[in-house]
Amino acid sequence: MKKIIIILSVVAINCISFGQKIDIGIKGGLNFSKLNIPDIQTSNKTGYHLGAYSLFKFGNLGLQPEIIFSQQGSTVDLADWDTKYINIPIILKLYLGAGFNLQAGPQFGFLNKAELDENSIEDKLKTADVSAGLGVGWDTPIGLKIDARYNLGLTDNSDDPAYETIKSQVFQLSLGFGIFKLGKK
Numbered sequence: 389m390k391k392i393i394i395i396l397s398v399v400a401i402n403c404i405s406f407g408q409k410i411d412i413g414i415k416g417g418l419n420f421s422k423l424n425i426p427d428i429q430t431s432n433k434t435g436y437h438l439g440a441y442s443l444f445k446f447g448n449l450g451l452q453p454e455i456i457f458s459q460q461g462s463t464v465d466l467a468d469w470d471t472k473y474i475n476i477p478i479i480l481k482l483y484l485g486a487g488f489n490l491q492a493g494p495q496f497g498f499l500n501k502a503e504l505d506e507n508s509i510e511d512k513l514k515t516a517d518v519s520a521g522l523g524v525g526w527d528t529p530i531g532l533k534i535d536a537r538y539n540l541g542l543t544d545n546s547d548d549p550a551y552e553t554i555k556s557q558v559f560q561l562s563l564g565f566g567i568f569k570l571g572k573k
Contacts, residue, residue, distance in 0.1 A: 413565050413568070415533065421556060424557065477495040517556065533563070
C-alpha cells in the first residue's frame with residue numbers, strides 16, 4: 389500500500405510540474421439504454437450510473453478515465469432485460485472554450501449481472517463489452533460537470549447460438565463534481 393501511495397505521489401508531482409491540471413471526482417446520472425437484437429422488438433429502458441473519474445488536462449485537451457457502475461438493458465418483447473456492468477471509459481476531451489467540450493473514446497464493460505424477467509441469463513452473454521463513446525459536456529467554473537454521452541456497442545454480446553447478435557446502445561446524462569484538484573488553475 390505504501391508503494392502505491394508513493395507511486396501516485398510521484399506521478400501527481402510530475403504531472404503538476406509539466407503544467408497539467410488533475411481533477412478527481414464523482415459522477416452519476418441517468419441511462420437510456422436499448423439492445424439491438426435482429427428480428428426481436430426492443431425498446432428503451434431507463435437506468436442509472438454511478439462512479440468516479442479523474443481528469444488530466446493539458447491545455448485544450450483532457451484525458452478522463454472513469455470507473456462506472458451502470459444499469460442497462462432493454463424491454464424485449466414485453467419482458468424486462470436487465471444488465472449491470474462495471475464500465476471503464478477512457479474519454480478524450482477537446483475543450484472549445486468556457487469549459488465546453490467534445491468527448492470521444494472507448495469504453496470497456498464487464499458484465500456484473502444479467503436477468504430476463506428476474507431469471508439469470510449471464511451464461512447466455514459474453515462477460516466483456518466494448519463501446520465507442522461520443523458526447524458533449526460543460527465543466528462549470530464551480531467544479532460541476534454536465535455531460536451527455538452516447539455509447540454505441542461495438543462487440544457482439546451474445547454467447548447463445550439462438551441469438552445472431554446482441555449490441556447495446558446507451559445514452560447517458562451525467563452530473564459530476566470535482567472533489568480533489570491538483571495543478572495550476
